Amino acid sequence: MLLKKEKGQLIVLSGPSGVGKSTVIAELLGQRPDIYFSVSYTTRKPRVGEQNGVNYNFVSREEFERMIADDELLEHAEYVNNYYGTSMKAIQDRLDAGIDVLLDIEVQGAAKVKARCPKALFIFIIPPSFEELSRRLHNRNTDSEEVIQGRLSKARTEFKEIPNYDYLVINDKVANAVNEIESILTAAACKVENRSKILTQFT
Amino acid sequence: MLLKKEKGQLIVLSGPSGVGKSTVIAELLGQRPDIYFSVSYTTRKPRVGEQNGVNYNFVSREEFERMIADDELLEHAEYVNNYYGTSMKAIQDRLDAGIDVLLDIEVQGAAKVKARCPKALFIFIIPPSFEELSRRLHNRNTDSEEVIQGRLSKARTEFKEIPNYDYLVINDKVANAVNEIESILTAAACKVENRSKILTQFT
Numbered sequence: 300m301l302l303k304k305e306k307g308q309l310i311v312l313s314g315p316s317g318v319g320k321s322t323v324i325a326e327l328l329g330q331r332p333d334i335y336f337s338v339s340y341t342t343r344k345p346r347v348g349e350q351n352g353v354n355y356n357f358v359s360r361e362e363f364e365r366m367i368a369d370d371e372l373l374e375h376a377e378y379v380n381n382y383y384g385t386s387m388k389a390i391q392d393r394l395d396a397g398i399d400v401l402l403d404i405e406v407q408g409a410a411k412v413k414a415r416c417p418k419a420l421f422i423f424i425i426p427p428s429f430e431e432l433s434r435r436l437h438n439r440n441t442d443s444e445e446v447i448q449g450r451l452s453k454a455r456t457e458f459k460e461i462p463n464y465d466y467l468v469i470n471d472k473v474a475n476a477v478n479e480i481e482s483i484l485t486a487a488a489c490k491v492e493n494r495s496k497i498l499t500q501f502t
Numbered sequence: 503m504l505l506k507k508e509k510g511q512l513i514v515l516s517g518p519s520g521v522g523k524s525t526v527i528a529e530l531l532g533q534r535p536d537i538y539f540s541v542s543y544t545t546r547k548p549r550v551g552e553q554n555g556v557n558y559n560f561v562s563r564e565e566f567e568r569m570i571a572d573d574e575l576l577e578h579a580e581y582v583n584n585y586y587g588t589s590m591k592a593i594q595d596r597l598d599a600g601i602d603v604l605l606d607i608e609v610q611g612a613a614k615v616k617a618r619c620p621k622a623l624f625i626f627i628i629p630p631s632f633e634e635l636s637r638r639l640h641n642r643n644t645d646s647e648e649v650i651q652g653r654l655s656k657a658r659t660e661f662k663e664i665p666n667y668d669y670l671v672i673n674d675k676v677a678n679a680v681n682e683i684e685s686i687l688t689a690a691a692c693k694v695e696n697r698s699k700i701l702t703q704f705t
Contacts, residue, residue, distance in 0.1 A: 466689070478688070483685075
């Protein structure tokens with residue numbers, strides 16, 4: 300493309316556990332290193348292998364509650380007694396600088412972002428079928444049958460929120476899903492409203 | 503992509519004379535032979551090299567007026583005493599069969615299509631700059647300076663209609679313009695409303 304993006308695009312990505320979202324995101328960021336992936340804040344303890352600033356920004360409950368009080372979070376939620384949230388400032392600075400920002404958040408978080416940034420791109424990743432989602436969760440060999448059934452049940456609840464999203468990307472193969480997301484981003488950059496700067500020289 | 507398109511997408515392409523629209527369309531159709539390019543109807547006489555059914559469907563004034571009377575045209579207009587128009591049936595049949603249909607029409611025709619098919623994708627192709635448009639028209643070596651100035655003046659009028667379009671594609675290089683259009687089509691196919699069929703199995 301000839302032109303630098305006029306302003307960064309906020310991209311919200313959701314999808315059920317087991318759909319392969321992390322792999323899709325890794326592949327997308329490999330092909331589009333210009334995208335800033337927003338690392339969430341959490342009060343839960345790091346698991347083995349997790350790095351601060353990479354998987355999460357790990358902070359104390361005190362610090363997290365201060366961020367809430369100072370309205371520093373674009374969205375936040377509490378699960379199993381731990382807070383999870385997205386810093387507003389880190390995102391806003393990048394968007395202002397014309398950098399696209401990618402958020403990987405759950406459906407409730409996405410709904411909160413939509414309330415504050417209705418112009419963000421809301422993308423939901425689905426598996427090619429429900430059976431395939433179940434197969435992928437079983438193939439991980441990490442969770443008990445009970446945990447897997449819990450994830451599948453949660454997925455059904457999450458699917459109900461799809462009408463709040465703009466785009467549905469099918470992760471049949473990672474390359475296809477990444478291609479669809481890249482097309483969605485390119486198309487968004489081509490929207491007349493996002494090319495107002497070049498337009499001024501013609502009108 | 504895994505899924506057959508659930509219904510065809512109507513694509514309306516406009517752009518000023520000299521922007522390179524025909525080259526972009528030829529390249530796009532080469533890469534996407536599944537797209538049906540709608541050939542317009544006209545009452546003007548074929549020019550040397552023009553083929554009936556390829557460049558235009560050449561019909562008599564009588565036949566064209568019958569088509570108008572029978573409401574067979576999606577849009578039509580009269581220029582320099584000749585009619586130009588788009589057959590509704592040829593398009594509708596393809597869309598119903600899930601085939602994407604591409605229309606190459608002027609801004610007035612596009613406005614008429616928008617009134618009847620607001621969900622069509624409206625794409626306007628611009629040159630990287632106004633100077634470049636002038637350069638391309640001069641480089642053709644086919645038109646007098648007066649004709650070129652007329653085309654540039656018409657282009658300025660057409661640019662005023664851009665806010666009625668969804669997407670602005672910059673034809674700096676044909677490959678870039680084609681890539682942008684292909685991304686717009688892929689993104690449209692990913693819209694939640696266009697994937698309602700696969701969605702039914704998840705909800």
